[in-house]
Every structure is written in C-alpha cells, then in structure tokens.
Amino acid sequence: MKDTTILLVGHGSRNRAGNDEIERFAAEWRARRPEWRIEACFIEYADVLLDAGLDRAAQGARRVVVIPFILNAAGHVKMEIPAAIEAARERYPEVAFDCTRHLGMGREIFDVLMGQLDRLMHALNMPDPCTTSVILLGRGSSDAGANGELAKMARWMFEATDHELVDLAFTGVTWPRLETAVQRQVRLGMTQIAVVPVYLFTGVLIERIDAQLARLRAQYPQIAFALGTHFGFDKGIFELVEARAADAHSDEEALLECDGCKYRLAAEAEHLHDHSHTAGHHDHDPHHGHSHEHHDHDHGHGCAHNPSTNNRPHAGCAHHAHA
Numbered sequence: 001m002k003d004t005t006i007l008l009v010g011h012g013s014r015n016r017a018g019n020d021e022i023e024r025f026a027a028e029w030r031a032r033r034p035e036w037r038i039e040a041c042f043i044e045y046a047d048v049l050l051d052a053g054l055d056r057a058a059q060g061a062r063r064v065v066v067i068p069f070i071l072n073a074a075g076h077v078k079m080e081i082p083a084a085i086e087a088a089r090e091r092y093p094e095v096a097f098d099c100t101r102h103l104g105m106g107r108e109i110f111d112v113l114m115g116q117l118d119r120l121m122h123a124l125n126m127p128d129p130c131t132t133s134v135i136l137l138g139r140g141s142s143d144a145g146a147n148g149e150l151a152k153m154a155r156w157m158f159e160a161t162d163h164e165l166v167d168l169a170f171t172g173v174t175w176p177r178l179e180t181a182v183q184r185q186v187r188l189g190m191t192q193i194a195v196v197p198v199y200l201f202t203g204v205l206i207e208r209i210d211a212q213l214a215r216l217r218a219q220y221p222q223i224a225f226a227l228g229t230h231f232g233f234d235k236g237i238f239e240l241v242e243a244r245a246a247d248a249h250s251d252e253e254a255l256l257e258c259d260g261c262k263y264r265l266a267a268e269a270e271h272l273h274d275h276s277h278t279a280g281h282h283d284h285d286p287h288h289g290h291s292h293e294h295h296d297h298d299h300g301h302g303c304a305h306n307p308s309t310n311n312r313p314h315a316g317c318a319h320h321a322h323a
Contacts, residue, residue: 004062008026009053010069014045066099072139072146074141112231116231117228121226139172172205194228195209
C-alpha cells in the first residue's frame, strides 16, 4: 500500500476538540500501521475540508481510498463525498480514487455499543434489567434510512439483553428527543436509565447531551441515570477502519455503491436527499412527515417478561424495543 493514500473523512465539528480527536485517531492509526499513508479531512467546520483533503491525498499516490469516517449514510455520504471524488478524478486523472462504505451500523458497531452498555450497568451496580431501560441516542437526520439504522441497533440490543425497554432518541432534526424517551420510560416504571450516545467523537452535541442529562437528573431525582460517552477510540473502531481499508483492496463490493451511481447524480440535479434506488424519490423536509414522532408512545403493556422465553416477549409483556 506504499503508493496508496487512505483518507479518513470526518464530519467536522464546531467544537475544535472534536476535530482534534479525529486527527489524533489518524495519528494513532499511523502508529499502528506505519507502512500505510493515512490522512484525514472533514466535510465542514474544519481547516482541511474535503477538496483540500483529496488534493493532499493525491500527492505522490497512484490510488486514494476514501473512508467516510461516519456512522450513518445520510446526505454527506450519499451526495457530497461521491461528488467531491468525481471532481478529484478530473483534477488528477492519473490517480485512482475509490470510496469504501461508511462505518455503518453493523455488528462491529453493535459490539462497541454493547460494551458501552455493560460499563453503564456496572456503574449502576448491576441493577435488574426489568427496571433498567436503555436509550440509544443518535445525531438525527432528515434521511429516514440513517435514522432507521439506529432503530436497528435498538432492536438488536433488545434481542441480545434482558432489558424491558430499549428505546432510541435523537439530539436534533428528528424525533423523539431524549426528554420524551425518558418521560415515557419513567411512566412505564423504570427506576434506572442507561443513556448510550451513538457518537464517535466529542463535539457540540456531546456537550448538549451532558446539559440535557444534568437537567433530567434534577427533574427526576428518583431515577438513577448512567450516561455513556463517545467511543471513537474503542479498539473496535480501529479494527473496523482497518477492515474497510483491507476490503477496498480485495472486494469490489466493499466500495460505496453511491460512487458514480446514476441515481445519486439525478438526485443531485434535483437537490433531493433520498438515495433510494427504487421509483418514487421523496424530498425529505426535516419538518415534514414526522408529526407522529412528537407523541409519547405509551402502549400500556404491564408485565415483566418471562425468563424462560429466551428473551422473547410473551403476550402482554412490557419487553418492547421502541424502534
């Protein structure tokens, strides 16, 4: 890989500390793989943005492998990164540019989230999961598919644990928000709540979550809250980006399908953000079509789940993933 540059593309944060953490991640990855050339850039809110990052990566390289260092595939991954790569190909016709899949919400990230939850349960002194709920807290997007990826993680966590409630919430753009999820879980009788932020690095939204938890602790003094943290330096993340880089050299299917996709190009021309490859593209206004998510979804189930059911809820059970 001596003639190849690996380019990590982070989202970028208004909080400089978040960008610094991504740069530190790149430095630590270089230390782990000194034989690789690894660079980093950002989509916004940073000194080195995407075009400049691609220019830097192309210098002295025959191939550039772009890794979207992002958990969910919304507009940045589906539109902006492929468009920037197309422009870089025109600037550097002698260099091959490929883009891997984003980090995604697969088994690797699920394992990291489960590790977070395990630490939170220990912080709560291992309470009964029947009275301890979980909230997976994501960034939130106007892209329904990206939000659905977090819902998938909630469902997987529900099926893998004995927690009566595994809900999801978002810090912005879409609903429900953290306060609504907490209100629902308190109504359903939870006495401990583990909040698992689904974030790689620190930033403005991590600060917002800290402030929200401080307010919720004051509002619900009878509830024991445990708050996780961002997890970008987890060993599982290093393993995942290494797998992405390796897959780019061995498996064409590992490359981002949006790269060069005719549907993406048509969507860009019409300023759309839904990257569905089926008929019926929709323009996703973040304030449109989400009115149902404002409501507190109390379904009124009442009994604890039966441990003999192997994590499967029986009739009337409160064991429910709000996903």
